[in-house]
Amino acid sequence: MTEAVEKFRRISSTPAYQLVAEAIERRILSGRMRPGEPIGTEAELVKQFGVNRSTVREGIRLLEHDGIIQRQPNRRLAVSLPHYERLATRTTRALVLHEATFRELYEAGMALQLATIEGATRHATPEQVEAMQENIERTERVLDDPAAVAELDGEFHALIGKASANRVLQLAREPSDLLVRPTTEIVLRHVKEGAPRLLHAHRMLLDAIRRRDADLGRLWARRHINDWRKGFERAGHDLDQPIDRLYLRSLPAGAAAR
């Protein structure tokens, strides 16, 4: 089965606006430009690249959209660090479009949460512990309001994420988090004992972090997530259904390109 003729790749020239974006991106990634450093104005880039302003603008938009460059209050362009949130939003959208199921979310979330809590038990700073404590106290005060509790639950897990001191993990975890959050409120609405159980789990997680007891942390993380799953099912949802519908209802209006 020798090939008689050598095959050619599909020919395709890269459009100029992409070349512009790649050129700037390479310079940033190479470390030659640090965050905060200004990129030229559009007019300057036009001169440097020798293309039209429209072309430059299309190229810049891509990087701006990715968050690796940003407009300062001056309106001038500057290198910047991409925020996790933006990335997570993209990933979230992709998962919705691919119609990933809640079961996939549950299984992946479990693995990620366990690793996160373990990191948190090892690396949490006193300030972070303090913030979690404060979060718990606020939760106590709004225990009857599912939306507020769900909101604070999200915040609590974000705090644990930060405390894990592992950015790779955080970036991996955030999308699942974004997808779980909207359902938490739904679960709390259907399961009366949901909020107290959630609060108790948070207390135990914080306790584990304070004791720096990874096993205890994992135990309660597991329970906490299983609570969510049981509540989800008890609320009449099927774990094998795709994520989309429930998620979209709570998609913030301007979440798109932000």
Add this chain to the structure above:
Amino acid sequence: MTEAVEKFRRISSTPAYQLVAEAIERRILSGRMRPGEPIGTEAELVKQFGVNRSTVREGIRLLEHDGIIQRQPNRRLAVSLPHYERLATRTTRALVLHEATFRELYEAGMALQLATIEGATRHATPEQVEAMQENIERTERVLDDPAAVAELDGEFHALIGKASANRVLQLAREPSDLLVRPTTEIVLRHVKEGAPRLLHAHRMLLDAIRRRDADLGRLWARRHINDWRKGFERAGHDLDQPIDRLYLRSLPAGAAAR
């Protein structure tokens, strides 16, 4: 500490090109447009939105860049499913820019790999097992070529990822994978017994998948990753150094906007 005056939010109007992007995105995410379905031509969108073509183009670029719309061979625009690779590339870049360390990569990678292999032991199809077997055989034949082995190692783990049948996990795992891959070659170059050990681990992982033995899979995944870490350190690298340098050397030329 009551505030005397009520503060205003920072005022900011959304530019038209973003509104265009958001409008189209919402329609896609809502499910009203399915993948493959054509969006109008630029001229049509100009008429519908009542803005200039340049504006439409800037908006379209963003969605095109995200991979949720795509140009067909016709050059016409159509809704499409974002590919994991593209998302992973973004996340990867973000991690490099944030100067995440190899230790974070190692810890997160461990958690993700363990979960992935567990999923694979449960869900791998015969075809996927076959593909892994074939990958192992190819690896045997190029055992002296670090670059080739590293390449096949990446492929092997991608196969396991697919076999896990968990897209959330896959999306979470891919960025770490992309970052680990370049270092594998470096490790193999410095550690003579690296390639055979890697091959053996792959064999054992495949064996575990065949037996559907999750514990065995986890065991070998753990060993496999620890091998990588030890090799990494033995090659003279510090686990606490940021990822950038090593990564960028192997960044493909056109990886940027692709």
Add this chain to the structure above:
DNA sequence: TCGTGTCGGATTGTCGGACGATACGTCGCG
């Protein structure tokens, strides 16, 4: 001195129009 109104330059967002290149469908010819 400090706050305020004004002005001009710089920059961006948006616009309208234009051209060449390419993909596709059609049609006529052999």
Add this chain to the structure above:
DNA sequence: CGCGACGTATCGTCCGACAATCCGACACGA
């Protein structure tokens, strides 16, 4: 029937232009 020429549609790129806004400078008055 096969095949090449031709016209149309669409995109990538370019050009020039204008209003809105931001910034800095400057003068003015309390």
